[in-house]
Amino acid sequence: MKRAADGSGPGFTPKQSQYLAFIHAYTLVNGCPPAQADMQRFFQVTPPTVHQMLLTLEKAGLISRCPGAARSIAVQVDRADLPTLNPGYAQTVKTSVRPHPSSHFISVSLGMNTPAFDTASAKFSISGASLCSGMLGMRS
DSSP, rough: BBBTTTTOOOOOOOHHHHHHHHHHHHHHHSSSSOOOOHHHHHOOHHHHHHHHHHHHHHHSSEOOOOOTOOTOOOEBBBBOOOOOOOOGGOOOOEEEEEOSSSTTTEESSSSSEEEEEEEETTTTEEEEEEOOOOTTTTOO
């Protein structure tokens, strides 16, 4: 199992430790390692972020993977060196909520198209496209 070069403790960053803890916990609970999409959902990051972290962990010898095989991640760190996994909602997420210029709108920005819901007319819009309440199955 992997330890720091001086033998004093684990040789990984706090963020890396959370990925390692997630892989370990997921494997224990589900009986197989997580897919990259599972890590993406839990940590609320993009696919390239997860992929880069896995490459970093593999290069450091903290995990091993079988090329071309799905769900083949194995943690190579001593179980005692793994931290407690923080819940998904405790992970850092970049979001912002701001009122729309019109008093009837609430906008939520998640780094993608900005959705808005008009509470007065039950109308939902994303980047200029809009759906009326009839299309949403709502009654006015």
